[in-house]
Amino acid sequence: MSDHPPLAQTPLHDVHVRLGAKMVGFAGYDMPIQFEGVMAEHKWTREHCGLFDVSHMGPCLLTLPGGPREDEDAHIEIAKLIETLVPGDIQGLEPGQARLTVLLNEDGGILDDLIITRPYEGDQQGRLYIVVNGATKEDDWALMKEKLGDLADLERLDNRILVALQGPEAEAVVTERFTEAAYLGFMESRRMVCKDLTCIVSRCGYTGEDGFEILVPASGVGHIVELLDDERVKPIGLGARDSLRLEAGLCLYGHDLDPQKTPVEASLTWLISKNRREAADFPGAAKILDQIANGAPIRRVGIQPLDRAPAREGTEIYAGDKKIGEITSGGFGPTVEGPVAMGYVDREFAKTGTELTLMVRGKPRAAKVAKLPFVPHNYKR
Amino acid sequence: MTVKYTEDHEWVSVEGDTATVGITSYAAEQLGDVVFVELPEEGRNSNKGDELAVVESVKAASDVYAPVSGIVKEANSELEGAPETVNQDPEGKAWFVKMLITDPTQLDAMMDADAYKAFCADL
Numbered sequence: 001m002s003d004h005p006p007l008a009q010t011p012l013h014d015v016h017v018r019l020g021a022k023m024v025g026f027a028g029y030d031m032p033i034q035f036e037g038v039m040a041e042h043k044w045t046r047e048h049c050g051l052f053d054v055s056h057m058g059p060c061l062l063t064l065p066g067g068p069r070e071d072e073d074a075h076i077e078i079a080k081l082i083e084t085l086v087p088g089d090i091q092g093l094e095p096g097q098a099r100l101t102v103l104l105n106e107d108g109g110i111l112d113d114l115i116i117t118r119p120y121e122g123d124q125q126g127r128l129y130i131v132v133n134g135a136t137k138e139d140d141w142a143l144m145k146e147k148l149g150d151l152a153d154l155e156r157l158d159n160r161i162l163v164a165l166q167g168p169e170a171e172a173v174v175t176e177r178f179t180e181a182a183y184l185g186f187m188e189s190r191r192m193v194c195k196d197l198t199c200i201v202s203r204c205g206y207t208g209e210d211g212f213e214i215l216v217p218a219s220g221v222g223h224i225v226e227l228l229d230d231e232r233v234k235p236i237g238l239g240a241r242d243s244l245r246l247e248a249g250l251c252l253y254g255h256d257l258d259p260q261k262t263p264v265e266a267s268l269t270w271l272i273s274k275n276r277r278e279a280a281d282f283p284g285a286a287k288i289l290d291q292i293a294n295g296a297p298i299r300r301v302g303i304q305p306l307d308r309a310p311a312r313e314g315t316e317i318y319a320g321d322k323k324i325g326e327i328t329s330g331g332f333g334p335t336v337e338g339p340v341a342m343g344y345v346d347r348e349f350a351k352t353g354t355e356l357t358l359m360v361r362g363k364p365r366a367a368k369v370a371k372l373p374f375v376p377h378n379y380k381r
Numbered sequence: 382m383t384v385k386y387t388e389d390h391e392w393v394s395v396e397g398d399t400a401t402v403g404i405t406s407y408a409a410e411q412l413g414d415v416v417f418v419e420l421p422e423e424g425r426n427s428n429k430g431d432e433l434a435v436v437e438s439v440k441a442a443s444d445v446y447a448p449v450s451g452i453v454k455e456a457n458s459e460l461e462g463a464p465e466t467v468n469q470d471p472e473g474k475a476w477f478v479k480m481l482i483t484d485p486t487q488l489d490a491m492m493d494a495d496a497y498k499a500f501c502a503d504l
Contacts, residue, residue, distance in 0.1 A: 033440070034413065034440075037413055037414055038413055038414060038438070038439040038440060039413075039414040039439055042439075239413075239439060239440050243439055308416075308417050308461070308464075309417050309419065309437075310416065310417055310437050310442070312441075312442060331439060331440070332416040332417070332437070332438075332439045334414075334439065339416075339417075361419070361435065
């Protein structure tokens with residue numbers, strides 16, 4: 001007998017099974033890893049529009065105890081609370097603006113990466129829409145409750161449908177259903193109604209392509225099925241989600257990011273806003289600010305194997321005879337048409353073009369430090 | 382010429398003292414898009430069950446085990462430049478290695494085509 005609890009199901013579970021998806025356990029959920037095949041799904045997303053079920057993730061609302069208000073002060077109040085846990089400028093968010101940030105521990109280690117959105121609507125101030133990772137959501141929410149206590153109410157929304165529509169045709173597909181989505185730029189979000197369902201539509205994603213993430217009430221399964229009838233849209237599994245984000249140079253929590261790594265080591269220094277550096281008021285600020293000033297001992301970099309062999313997570317990286325790091329994500333990039341990877345190396349080997357050796361199954365293979373992303377981002381600025 | 386199959390989804394085509402080894406259509410289908418094949422060098426002496434080759438899909442790397450003990454006579458170097466052949470013609474052009482069989486009695490325990498078909502149907 002397994003010690004693991006039974007896998008949870010998203011509202012779209014039966015749809016995946018009916019479509020013939022190959023299912024696997026992921027973040028405690030029974031999720032589709034592929035439909036017609038990773039390669040085809042990856043390419044479809046880069047050329048058309050891929051639909052991803054990401055309902056296993058952790059969307060939630062963090063709201064001041066009296067409920068949402070209409071005044072600007074309410075936003076500052078709730079932003080100050082979450083800023084005790086993250087190094088991003090949340091107070092400075094415009095209405096409807098979203099920002100990627102990280103939850104930090106007291107040593108400046110990354111507990112999760114998350115997107116925090118200030119609601120666009122004037123009567124929804126004093127509230128933040130937050131999406132955390134599926135595998136970490138219980139811990140993240142426990143931490144928020146522990147640190148914020150009665151100062152804010154946390155409402156989890158992970159019983160709903162969260163889908164991502166990604167690719168160059170996502171804009172046409174989404175704006176035909178949500179007219180106002182045309183007004184959204186990259187990392188902007190609004191509440192919108194489609195067929196009597198109130199949704200949160202955000203222009204963001206995890207593929208490097210233009211696209212949207214949409215939070216839909218669980219009763220909207222039928223509408224998602226209809227969306228799949230659109231000839232521009234195909235369902236995409238976790239396999240292609242991983243190869244797409246790797247080509248886009250985006251981190252996967254638990255692999256490229258973990259509590260032992262700081263944002264500076266993770267090459268995510270840009271997440272630490274200027275005013276927060278000056279205030280030095282986030283967890284682990286002393287260590288992180290020292291690393292910004294003096295450099296971190298290790299750095300996350302892109303790694304380009306120079307032959308055809310993929311280098312997977314855990315592959316050791318050498319410079320000459322010296323081990324200088326490890327691959328944290330690696331595989332085959334269908335758009336690059338070759339192997340791609342990222343990993344951490346000692347700081348003196350982090351420069352683009354540095355020659356490295358990867359030990360793949362005991363065999364040395366040549367590689368070099370590569371600029372990220374491997375495939376240019378195609379965001380709507 | 383006889384063709385035998387293993388529970389690890391390899392096929393072994395025997396002609397005289399030489400076994401040609403590959404992975405079955407079932408295995409290729411399960412792996413998905415093959416993007417890389419690592420083959421053994423000629424002359425390698427393998428015992429039955431040793432790692433013989435590695436086949437990588439977009440998702441993961443999988444080992445191919447030596448179905449019989451023997452010496453590698455030839456590896457199919459065409460697969461290095463065209464790994465997708467493993468998906469297109471797994472039981473034909475995409476053979477992995479030819480081996481000189483050192484213990485032919487090991488073949489006796491393997492499945493024939495009908496037994497292998499039944500084996501897959503039960504999976």
